[in-house]
Every structure is written in C-alpha cells, then in structure tokens.
Amino acid sequence: MKSSNPSGVSRRTLAKAGIFGAAAAPLLAACGGEDGGADKGDGELDFWWWGSEPRHEYTQQIIDAFIAENKDIEIKPSPADFSGYWDALNVSVSGGNTPDVMQQDEKYLRDYADKNALLPLEELDIDLSQIEDSVLKSGQLDGKTYGIATGVNAIALLVNPALVEAAGMTVPDDTTWTWADFIQFTTDLSANGDAVGNSGVSLNNESLFNVFARQRGESLYNEDGQLGFTEETLTAWWQMVVDLRDAGAIPEASKIVEGYAAGQDQAPLATGTGVTEFYWTNQIGAIQDILGSELLLLRIPGESEGTRGMFLKSAMFWSVGRTTSDKAAAGKLVDFLLNNDKSLDLCLADRGLPSNIAQRERILPTLPADQQLGAEFIATITPELGEAPPVSPVGAGGIADIMLGVYESLLFDQATPQESAAAFIEQASAAIG
Amino acid sequence: MTDNDVAVVRPEQRSSGAPPEPAAGAPAPEPARARRGIGTTIKSRERWAALSFMSPWLIGLLAITIGPMVASFYLSFTDYSLGYGEWVGGENYQRMLDDPRLLQSIKVTAVYTFVSVPLQLAAALLLALVLDRGLRGMSFYRSVFYLPSLLGGSVAIAIMWRQVFGTEGLVNQVLAMFGVQGEGWVSHPDYALGTLILLHVWTFGSPMIIFLAGLRQIPTMYYEAAKVDGAGVLRRFVSVTLPLLTPIIFFNLVLQIINSFQSFTQAFIVSSGKGGPADSTLFLTLYLYDQGFTQFNMGYASAIAWLLLAIIAIFTALNFLMSKFWVFYGDND
Numbered sequence: 001m002k003s004s005n006p007s008g009v010s011r012r013t014l015a016k017a018g019i020f021g022a023a024a025a026p027l028l029a030a031c032g033g034e035d036g037g038a039d040k041g042d043g044e045l046d047f048w049w050w051g052s053e054p055r056h057e058y059t060q061q062i063i064d065a066f067i068a069e070n071k072d073i074e075i076k077p078s079p080a081d082f083s084g085y086w087d088a089l090n091v092s093v094s095g096g097n098t099p100d101v102m103q104q105d106e107k108y109l110r111d112y113a114d115k116n117a118l119l120p121l122e123e124l125d126i127d128l129s130q131i132e133d134s135v136l137k138s139g140q141l142d143g144k145t146y147g148i149a150t151g152v153n154a155i156a157l158l159v160n161p162a163l164v165e166a167a168g169m170t171v172p173d174d175t176t177w178t179w180a181d182f183i184q185f186t187t188d189l190s191a192n193g194d195a196v197g198n199s200g201v202s203l204n205n206e207s208l209f210n211v212f213a214r215q216r217g218e219s220l221y222n223e224d225g226q227l228g229f230t231e232e233t234l235t236a237w238w239q240m241v242v243d244l245r246d247a248g249a250i251p252e253a254s255k256i257v258e259g260y261a262a263g264q265d266q267a268p269l270a271t272g273t274g275v276t277e278f279y280w281t282n283q284i285g286a287i288q289d290i291l292g293s294e295l296l297l298l299r300i301p302g303e304s305e306g307t308r309g310m311f312l313k314s315a316m317f318w319s320v321g322r323t324t325s326d327k328a329a330a331g332k333l334v335d336f337l338l339n340n341d342k343s344l345d346l347c348l349a350d351r352g353l354p355s356n357i358a359q360r361e362r363i364l365p366t367l368p369a370d371q372q373l374g375a376e377f378i379a380t381i382t383p384e385l386g387e388a389p390p391v392s393p394v395g396a397g398g399i400a401d402i403m404l405g406v407y408e409s410l411l412f413d414q415a416t417p418q419e420s421a422a423a424f425i426e427q428a429s430a431a432i433g
Numbered sequence: 434m435t436d437n438d439v440a441v442v443r444p445e446q447r448s449s450g451a452p453p454e455p456a457a458g459a460p461a462p463e464p465a466r467a468r469r470g471i472g473t474t475i476k477s478r479e480r481w482a483a484l485s486f487m488s489p490w491l492i493g494l495l496a497i498t499i500g501p502m503v504a505s506f507y508l509s510f511t512d513y514s515l516g517y518g519e520w521v522g523g524e525n526y527q528r529m530l531d532d533p534r535l536l537q538s539i540k541v542t543a544v545y546t547f548v549s550v551p552l553q554l555a556a557a558l559l560l561a562l563v564l565d566r567g568l569r570g571m572s573f574y575r576s577v578f579y580l581p582s583l584l585g586g587s588v589a590i591a592i593m594w595r596q597v598f599g600t601e602g603l604v605n606q607v608l609a610m611f612g613v614q615g616e617g618w619v620s621h622p623d624y625a626l627g628t629l630i631l632l633h634v635w636t637f638g639s640p641m642i643i644f645l646a647g648l649r650q651i652p653t654m655y656y657e658a659a660k661v662d663g664a665g666v667l668r669r670f671v672s673v674t675l676p677l678l679t680p681i682i683f684f685n686l687v688l689q690i691i692n693s694f695q696s697f698t699q700a701f702i703v704s705s706g707k708g709g710p711a712d713s714t715l716f717l718t719l720y721l722y723d724q725g726f727t728q729f730n731m732g733y734a735s736a737i738a739w740l741l742l743a744i745i746a747i748f749t750a751l752n753f754l755m756s757k758f759w760v761f762y763g764d765n766d
Contacts, residue, residue, distance in 0.1 A: 087726050090515065093516055094515055094731070096516060111515065112515065115515035117515055254620035254621045255600060258599060258619075258620045261705045395729070398723070398728035401707055401723060405534075405709060405711060405712045408622065408712075409622070409712075411711075412622050412623075412710065412711055423533075426533070
C-alpha cells in the first residue's frame with residue numbers, strides 16, 4: 001500500500017498544529033512509554049526526518065526504492081523543518097509514540113538516549129563494516145550505539161573571492177593564519193571594499209567557539225558532560241568579537257540581529273554584502289546557489305598556533321525508537337539508508353560526506369561541483385584533525401539560544417566580555433547541570 | 434464578569450421579592466403531594482437536562498482544560514521530560530529563585546503589560562468617544578477600527594511588523610524623508626519591546642466595541658442636565674461619562690491585563706522564537722516554551738506555567754480589591 005499522504009505536507013502541518021493539543025494526551029495516557037518492542041514486527045515503520053524541500057523529495061525516492069525491495073514493509077514518512085521537528089518529536093516521544101526510525105542531531109542524542117527513547121543499535125542487524133570508526137564513536141554513549149552518523153561535516157570559513165579581489169586584496173594562507181590575522185583581514189576588507197569583512201552571524205556558534213577552545217587545549221564540553229573551558233578562554237573569545245565590532249570588521253549590532261533572524265539565505269554572505277562567514281561545509285551549495293558565484297573554503301584561523309581545534313562533526317544520525325513495532329524492519333531500513341547504492345546515489349553528500357567509506361569513494365566523482373568543494377576540503381583537513389569532541393551532554397540543545405542571548409547583549413554594549421563570559425557559564429551550567 | 438459583580442439589586446426588584454419561579458413550561462404542582470418533594474424532582478430533572486445540554490462544553494472543559502491543568506500541577510513537582518519523570522518536590526519552584534532569565538522574562542512581561550494596557554485602553558476610549566456620535570456610515574468605521582483586533586494576534590501581522598520596523602523598513606524610509614536616520618527598531622534591545630507594545634496598542638478594537646456599548650448605556654438626560662448647568666464638553670466627560678463608564682473600564686482593564694500577560698505569538702514571531710535581541714522580548718510565555726520545548730525541561734516549564742497563573746490571579750484579585758475605590762456602579766450610595 002502506498003503512504004496515505006505522499007506529499008507529507010499536511011502531515012507536517014498537522015504535526016505542528018497538534019503539538020499543543022497533543023501535549024495533553026501523554027499526561028492522560030500516563031505511562032505510555034513502556035510498550036516494549038514486539039518481537040514479531042507488524043511491518044509498519046514511522047520514519048521521521050527534518051530538512052528542506054529537496055531533501056524531502058529525494059528521501060521519498062529512497063523510501064520508494066526501499067519498499068520496492070521489501071514489499072512486506074510499509075513506511076509512513078514524516079518530513080519536517082528543523083525547529084518544528086524537535087517540537088513534534090519531543091511531544092511524540094513524551095506521549096509514547098516514538099517514531100521507529102528517525103533522524104537525530106548530536107545536540108539532542110544524549111537527551112533522547114538518557115530517557116530510554118532510543119534502541120541500542122547493537123540489537124539490530126545493521127552492517128557497520130564500512131563505517132569509519134571515529135565517526136561510529138560519535139553516536140556511542142557508555143559503550144552502546146544510539147545513533148549512526150549519516151555523514152561528516154566540518155566548520156570552515158566561507159570566503160567570496162570576487163569581493164576579496166574587489167577590495168584589492170589577496171586571500172591569506174589559511175594553513176598558517178592566526179586569529180589576529182583574521183581580525184586584520186576582515187577589518188581591511190571592510191575598509192577597502194563595499195562589503196563588510198565578516199557578517200557576524202556565526203560568532204555565537206558554539207561549535208566555532210569549541211574550535212577556539214580546543215586550540216587552547218580546552219573544549220566546549222568535557223567527557224563528564226560539564227563545560228570544559230575556562231572563563232578566561234570565553235572572555236578572550238568575546239573580547240575578539242568586541243575588537244571585530246570596534247574595527248568595523250562586522251556590521252553594527254542591529255544589522256547582525258536582523259541578518260540572524262533572516263536566516264543564512266539572506267545573511268550578508270549570501271546576498272553579496274559580506275565577504276566571509278563561518279558555516280558547515282554541507283551548507284556551501286545552498287549559499288552559492290543564492291549568491292550565484294563561487295566561494296572558497298578556508299581553515300579556521302589559529303590552527304597552527306596551539307593544538308588543532310578543527311574537528312569533523314557527525315552531520316546527523318539515524319536512530320531507532322526503543323518501542324519500535326518491528327525491530328527487523330527498522331534495522332533493514334537503517335542498513336539500506338547507510339549502505340545501499342540506491343540510497344547514496346540519491347542522498348549524495350546532502351546529509352554530510354557519507355560515513356560509509358566505500359560509498360563515499362564511490363559517489364565522490366559523481367558529486368555536483370558545490371558538494372565536491374566541501375568533500376575536497378574535508379579530505380584535505382582530515383589528516384590534520386585532532387580527536388573528535390565527546391558527545392554533547394543532556395541539555396545541550398538549549399546552549400545555542402543561551403549563547404545567542406549573551407552574544408546580543410555583548411554586541412549592544414550591555415555587557416563587557418568578562419560579564420558575558422560569566423553570564424554564559426552560569427546559564428549554560430544550569431542548562432546542562 | 435462585571436454583571437455578577439454588580440449584582441444589580443434595585444430597590445423596586447427587592448420589594449417585589451418573589452421566590453424564584455420554576456420554569457414556565459413546568460407542569461403545575463399537584464396539591465396532593467408535598468410541595469418540597471415535587472420541587473426536588475423538578476429541580477433534579479432540570480439539573481440533568483442542564484448538564485446534558487452543557488455536556489459538549491463540560492467534556493471539553495474536563496478533558497482539555499481541567500485535566501491538563503491538574504496534570505501540569507503534578508508535573509511541576511517532577512523533572513518530567515520525554516516521557517519520564519521523577520518526583521522532585523519543590524525543586525522546580527526553588528530553582529526559580531536563582532534563574533536570571535526567568536527574572537528577566539518577568540520584568541519584560543510586566544513592562545509590556547503595564548505600559549501597553551493603559552495606552553491601549555486610552556486609545557480605545559478615545560476612538561469610542563469619537564465613534565459614539567451619530568455619524569453616517571458608522572458601522573463601516575466601527576468595522577475598520579475593529580479589524581486590527583482580529584488581525585493583531587496573527588502570524589502574518591507579526592511578520593509584517595518585523596518588516597515595517599526593520600533597518601530598511603517602512604518606518605525608517607518615512608523617517609529618512611525627514612532626514613532622520615532610524616534604528617533597526619525590532620533588532621535593537623532598547624526598542625524591540627516598544628514595537629511589540631505598539632502592536633498591542635494597535636489592537637484597541639475589542640475594548641473599543643465594549644466602550645461603545647457602555648457609552649450607549651449612559652442616559653442622555655444626565656448630559657442634558659449637565660448642559661443646563663452650563664458644563665462644557667470636557668466637564669461633561671469628566672463628571673458624567675467617566676464615572677458612569679468606570680464599570681466598563683474596570684471590565685476592560687481586567688480582561689486586557691490577563692490577555693497581555695498571556696501574549697505569545699507576536700513576540701515569538703518578531704524575535705524568531707528566541708525572545709531576542711538580548712532577551713529584551715523574552716515574555717514569560719516564551720521562556721516557558723523555551724524551557725519546555727527547546728530545553729526539554731517540561732517539569733520546570735509546568736512550574737513556570739503555574740507561576741504565570743499565580744501572577745495573573747494576584748493582579749486580578751488586586752484589581753477587584755482596588756475597584757472598590759474607583760468603580761462607580763450608579764446604584765450604591
């Protein structure tokens with residue numbers, strides 16, 4: 001049978017509309033959480049993911065290909081956008097309706113695993129022989145695998161070379177450049193050209209700060225799930241933001257807030273009014289499309305100074321709900337998504353550069369130009385990289401909002417770098433504590 | 434609400450003082466049976482009829498309002514999140530004492546309420562006074578002024594607000610004509626809340642309609658008498674209109690304070706759901722949402738919901754207490 005709602009659009013709308021109504025249901029259903037996975041499956045899988053329209057389309061095609069090979073399995077797809085996805089998933093899991101197969105994010109994986117919502121994937125028959133070891137570890141907690149990474153990403157500095165040239169400058173050597181060089185470079189760009197040196201919408205990104213902290217031998221989170229950096233390090237980071245702001249290397253505060261609210265599609269780099277911005281490598285294609293010209297990828301500054309800070313991040317994970325109604329079918333689907341040629345031919349590097357090494361090498365030559373750029377960048381930096389950061393602690397999902405609030409206060413001069421560092425540490429410790 | 438409170442006990446009604454009559458359609462009582470017994474049968478039958486007529490609403494109330502309320506009260510004493518929770522006693526409430534963002538959100542909500550409600554009611558009263566004259570096409574004007582009330586809470590208007598008050602928005606374009614360089618109003622922490630207050634004031638339509646109804650109730654003979662005594666327009670407003678309108682003002686005040694403590698949509702859209710910039714539009718409801726749906730602290734979010742309820746209850750009670758000193762019902766001495 002076909003999915004009752006192939007477009008998935010109204011389902012998505014329904015899921016959102018139902019959030020508040022559904023919030024009551026779990027309370028009445030009391031302890032619906034412990035259904036226990038039936039051994040003999042019913043062949044029906046709820047499959048949830050987030051993304052944008054192109055991803056929804058090709059994922060549906062992957063599902064069709066899967067069903068063609070497994071005629072006894074039925075799949076109910078639930079596509080959503082990123083923020084609506086987490087609201088709906090939160091409510092659904094609370095109500096004891098955990099999806100059978102779902103996309104997970106590094107920030108939330110431990111939240112869901114700790115609440116027993118996810119099935120240890122060792123129980124399923126999934127071929128992991130081709131998955132990179134370090135990548136596999138990123139989905140493991142206390143020795144059990146709760147998510148398998150779809151692919152890897154790295155955070156990098158995206159640069160618009162045409163605008164660098166227009167400012168009469170050259171792109172610096174990113175293998176040796178320092179944060180001081182970065183401040184100088186972006187300040188000069190603003191001074192010599194029409195576009196602003198850096199658009200300032202990612203300096204509040206906690207992963208970027210994590211790179212900075214790792215370069216100083218610290219980290220955003222440590223192995224014990226606590227904050228792993230000192231107040232001095234965060235103060236230095238905020239001080240750099242103030243230096244950038246005062247030098248005119250980033251736009252004025254309210255422009256940054258607007259750029260952030262408008263989303264990356266309309267932020268300065270994409271509209272050609274900013275020369276550089278830090279983004280994940282798999283976002284380069286989307287930004288190039290809007291900009292209509294080529295971008296360059298540079299290493300994060302400061303890599304040659306202390307320890308290496310850059311790392312590969314698992315773009316997203318495939319996880320299985322603990323209460324799945326059909327373990328065998330769920331295992332088959334995840335295996336298909338990770339290892340099947342048809343799946344990767346459609347997905348390419350959209351969910352990160354594939355974690356399956358054999359598949360990665362197979363699809364590399366077929367990648368479109370923009371995804372190729374990200375893939376090459378990752379291939380170049382991989383030998384230099386340090387150890388992957390530990391899995392984010394419970395409550396990490398709230399850190400981005402806290403960092404944004406602190407960043408905004410700093411930009412508007414309502415707090416000094418020291419005060420901002422102290423405020424972030426206080427709020428973040430409460431959130432993950 | 435006021436109707437209950439007014440409890441209009443006019444002297445003439447009091448003197449007629451008949452006990453409440455049974456419903457008109459009720460069969461005549463049989464003299465043989467004891468009066469009391471019959472009264473009870475009719476009453477209990479009526480009670481069941483009433484209950485069954487009410488049942489659609491009653492079931493809704495129990496399942497959608499009371500049920501979740503009881504549940505959320507219980508959850509506020511647990512660390513409930515993603516389907517699991519353990520009893521933690523008063524920990525969630527204790528945590529409130531040491532939460533800077535909660536304090537900030539209470540501050541923002543209070544400023545929003547106590548600035549926007551008086552401004553909104555003043556605008557509503559002013560427009561009601563203007564519209565109270567027998568102008569031609571009055572119902573058209575009334576509809577036009579009421580329109581923002583219907584639209585103001587919508588997502589579309591909130592998105593439009595963000596555009597209009599943006600750095601390159603309509604407001605700044607108009608200001609630029611006068612040579613003034615405007616700010617990014619919604620993206621600056623000093624002004625963002627102001628734009629939301631303006632949005633709330635703009636939705637003056639529903640209190641305006643209530644004021645209009647109230648103005649109609651004032652007997653014209655008072656105005657005539659005042660005119661004979663030589664009272665001017667302002668004097669008539671201060672000495673006749675305003676005192677006789679106090680019950681309506683009170684009603685609007687209670688309603689609007691409760692409403693604005695609960696506002697969510699506008700801030701959620703204008704600040705992209707984060708309460709920014711720099712937490713300057715972090716309403717209590719927004720923080721509740723953040724805790725419950727972004728940070729998964731459903732237990733703490735439930736406790737915040739009950740804090741919000743307590744705050745609203747306190748201000749409503751204060752309102753009723755203070756009303757004794759300024760609300761004039763016309764029939765008490």
